[in-house]
Amino acid sequence: xxxxxxxxxxxxxxxxxxATRSELAKRLASHHTDLSETEDVELLTVHEGGTFxxxxxxxxxxRSNAEADxxxxxxxxxxxxxxxxxxxxxxxxxxxxxxxxx
Numbered sequence: 001x002x003x004x005x006x007x008x009x010x011x012x013x014x015x016x017x018x019a020t021r022s023e024l025a026k027r028l029a030s031h032h033t034d035l036s037e038t039e040d041v042e043l044l045t046v047h048e049g050g051t052f053x054x055x056x057x058x059x060x061x062x063r064s065n066a067e068a069d070x071x072x073x074x075x076x077x078x079x080x081x082x083x084x085x086x087x088x089x090x091x092x093x094x095x096x097x098x099x100x101x102x
Contacts, residue, residue, distance in 0.1 A: 005097030
């Protein structure tokens with residue numbers, strides 16, 4: 001297995017308050033560990049206009065599975081917090097870090 005840092009972009013089409021933003025980061029924190037920290041990347045970045053990026057670490061056999069796993073994880077977490085897919089559409093994921101020593 002390889003550890004990948006996957007960046008998933010998206011747009012909040014409705015407001016996200018500070019408490020919800022904190023809860024999102026808290027729920028995803030276990031997927032932002034050593035590799036992310038050594039690469040000096042933030043877990044969640046939200047810009048004006050509602051665009052955002054989430055960077056998650058996932059273990060997978062290949063980049064395709066890693067990207068799919070990251071999107072599934074983020075999508076389900078957003079849904080748990082009350083953001084339907086239409087409220088926070090996600091863009092295409094990208095690999096932004098790899099650690100093959102897992």
